[in-house]
Amino acid sequence: MAELITLARPYAKAAFAFARDHGELASWATQLKTLAIVSGYDKVENVVSSPALTPEQQANTLIEICGEELDAKVKNFVELLAENKRLALLPEVFTLFDALKTAQEQAVNVELTTAFELDDTSQQKLADALSAKLARKVKVSTAVDSQLLAGVVIKAGDLVIDGSMRGRLEKLAKAINS
Known part of the structure; x- marks a missing residue:
């Protein structure tokens, strides 16, 4: 568990800094929460972690499932996570992001x-x-x-x-x- 948080921390901090600098903390928090919930479903988790899919296919699958809930910036973030094989960290990224947002506020x-x-x-x-x-x-x-x-x-x-x-x-x- 601690290892997942350690791996997720740089992504959460980067997402937080970007969202804060662009005045989009609430929007990012909502979208990351959606991603965390969706990626937590067993079937989705199995699909996006499948070694048969490329990272691009994994990201696109998750983005398609979330549909219009995600804006272009968050979609790019998902693609970055997929490229680095870190999609499984989405729940931890959201938790850390939310903690940073709460502290900021x-x-x-x-x-x-x-x-x-x-x-x-x-x-x-x-x-x-x-x-x-x-x-x-x-x-x-x-x-x-x-x-x-x-x-x-x-x-x-x-x-x-x-x-x-x-x-x-x-x-x-x-x-x-x-």
Whole structure:
């Protein structure tokens, strides 16, 4: 896994620098996400990694599958990856690109896991509080886990705040057993 990230890093940095310099970060992020998702399908992965196809054929196959979702610059990027036999790195390239984009925007992706669905007002209040605490813009994604019983688990990069009832009960159990 670490090796794939190491191989993907120069491509992600180059794509990021190009997109940033041309004011196309959002567009590139969307297109790279599409490529990462499409290339992750088993059938597509088998076709584009087939030794029976030339790198040009592999790139053209992936580009055809994505259709109008890709602009000419991103198509050239795909062709470059294919030429260097690096199409398999697309998911890692997107992940690294997205991390660079988030850092550039001084934003942080936050995952809220709750025991029940939060309404928009509650989500916004949590996002505002986290934004103030982290001194960054916060992009919130939510998930529901009924096993939490109550409360919320917040993940923002390396920071994890477990305010769930299950987490509190586990801490209590550890304290009692100590």
